[in-house]
Amino acid sequence: MAIRVYNTLTRQKEDFVPAEPGKVRIYVCGVTPYNYAHIGNARPPVVWDCIRRFLAYRGYEVTFIQNFTDIDDKIIQRGHELQRDPLELAREYSQIYLEDIGALGVRPADRYPRVSEHIPEIIAMVKTLVEKGYAYVVDGDVFFAIESFPAYGKLSGRSLDEMQAGSRVEVDERKRHPMDFALWKSAKAGEPAWDSPWGPGRPGWHIECSAMSLKYLGCGFDLHGGGTDLIFPHHENEIAQAEACTGCAPFVRYWLHSAFITMGGNKMSKSLGNIATIREVIEKYSAKVARFWLIGTHYRNPISFGDEELTAAAKGLERLETCRANLRHLLTAEPVDGDDPQARVIANLTVDTKENFIAAMEDDFNTALALGSLYELVREANRWALDREFRPTVSGLRAVESVVTTLDELGGILGIWFEDDAGSQALSDAEIQQLVEERQAARKNKDWQTADAIRDRLKAAGIVLEDTPQGVRWRRE
RNA sequence: GGCGGCAUAGCCAAGUGGUAAGGCAGAGCUCUGCAAAAGCUCCAUUCCCCAGUUCGAAUCUGGGUGCCGCCUCCA
Incomplete structure (x- = not known):
């Protein structure tokens, strides 16, 4: 069976075919670090960690890049409030973020490129866009002219007219089109700035992801991820910049977007203030429970954050852990003579479980369904091996071992086994x-x-x- | 206003044409010095509502209702 993924670009599930056989190149939008990250920020890394592990399990060689947008209005503003250097602030909170997701069992990316370390690449890209006529310069600012890029809107499914009609924000009069966006912003006093052909300034939002993904993965890489709120304008703009600049399309083969975590019925977000930080959640429920809760829902569905949900997740995980520990303990028993006909049944069940698990993951990385197959194995294994009549025959112990191995292997793909404290x-x-x-x-x-x-x-x-x-x-x- | 998504039991959550996975909670039982773990039984004749297509629909079509997201910083 082929892996199928829901591609935001086409709004349907498609067979996943990497550009280069056997290799998968992935870029996921990271965070803008200026404060403690909330649990919603942890969903993409956890989801993508499972995807990476599964792809590796299926034999793919995976390259995984996640960026830090360490230059941004919010960081600068926060730096002013705290009277601190914005870059240093971003450095500090990106470190904290890495610790947080690391605690959740997320394996490190191959690279964590930062905007501040890719200014030359960004300037080069903006320069090319200006030269090719996709961008224009006004008083040290550079804007992308969306009307010069006919495919604009293809990811989010909007036409320029629709967006014009809906535009209610104050528009910079210097823009040719209200939806044109900044590639380069001229420096204001007290802001970090770099020299450029248009004078001192800094990159706009969006351009860094185009520049850095192209640098590390090249045009036409396989998977690009992030939250659904990034579809527009961020990912739309990334496409415009990258495809206009390189002339290569598609910039990305498959766009995958994860849904939000909600709290009190609304999206958890810093602006609404209804947030729980990753640290708070880990502190209250433990990292492994937080992760287990996150993967209990398919990534394209919203998850509600709440005590009842997290507690249920804790109990569910405990069931799996207890079974695994009990079976492991059973393996320390002295084997006895005799034949256990049920051993064969259980051994076969581990094979079915593996098949079901893989099928679930191949279907757009359905971690919730995959988990279900694990529970079924656990129930059958418990019924058999924890029964008072159970005798540790050689064949029986071999079957017990196959269950343990299966749980280790499949659970490992979801990253649910945390080392003992x-x-x-x-x-x-x-x-x-x-x-x-x-x-x-x-x-x-x-x-x-x-x-x-x-x-x-x-x-x-x-x-x-x-x-x-x-x-x-x-x-x- | 435009675009998009979702609606399955007390809670969470799978299921995209073949007769409702699984987890949590709850009730009863078995086992048991106590405890724990585990198992068994029960817990949606029904999938927001209405109409239609079909031998057959939670799954497809049309309409309605409700909730949410994006259009502005946001994972």
Whole structure:
């Protein structure tokens, strides 16, 4: 089966065919760092992390680029408020952002290009656009003339007339068309500025993504991502700039956009103020739960942020984790003779699970559906291996191992397995085993007080004990 | 005003023509020193409403209602 993706450009699902067989080039719009990022900003990186892992799993060689827009009106404004250098401020918050998404299990991009480090490339691009007649200079500002680019509007599905009709913002009189946008802005006093053929200034929004994606991925790269709010004008403008400048089209083969996180029924956004920062969410629910919650919904559907949703996600994840830990513990059992006919059934189920999981991911990266296949495997494995009649036969243990391997492998694609906390590593396996034996001795003597004390002590150390017909089972929380 | 999206159980969420996955919550039961984990049973005759196409529709078409997003910084 081929991978299918919903392409915003065509508004339909298409077979995904990379420009170069076996290789996938991806660019995702990052953030404008001037403050702590909110959980909505974490959705694209988490979604794309799953996509990357899945593509790699399917054998593709993936190049993944995510930018930082570190020069921007908001950063400059914030810098003024804090009396700090805007670039330094952006540097600091981009670092914080990387820590945040790193905590969510997002693997580092191959590169994190910054606007401030690509001024020459941007100037060169603007220069070409002016020379080719796609842009014009007015008093040190350079604007892109959208009427010179007939394909303008193809991504967002708007015609120039429609946009003109809807335009209610104050328009810079110097623009030829109200929707023309700035490629280069002349410097005002106290702003960071670079020399250019049009005088000192700085890049406009939009141009940096065209310049940096072209630099690192080349024209016609495979996937470009971001939130749906970037479709217009940002991505529309990126296309115009890149295709006008290079004469190459399409600039991007597939555009994928993720929906928003809502809070109180509205889009979570800094301007509305209804935000929860990534840090707050991690603090309250843990990073792994936050990630698990994010992938529980298909990326093109909105997610509602709330206590009930996050708590449900925590319980769901715990179910998967507990199963995996219990089965792993089972593997430490001494094998017994005999044949377990159910082992074959379970082994086959792992194969089905894998197929279903892959099919779900191939269908526009449907992580929610993929997760469903995992739950089904868990239910069947629990029913069999946690039954009081279960005996650890050789064939049975082999099947248990195949379930564990499958969970590891598929869960790994979604990045749901987080390493155990350092706290639960305080005791070694041998020490735990020692305490378990002490407790068993106490239980034999019906010394429940001692037995429970040991269990509580282990619990405090992050070790959960469970008494089963086959003996004591323990796992790290 | 223009463009686009969504509407499935108490909550979350799959499902784009073949008779409603899954998770959470809830009720009951089994197991059990207690606990925990787990399992079993129950929990949408129905998918916002109306009309149509079809042997058959949550899925397609038309109309309506509601919510949301973009058009201005925004993931």
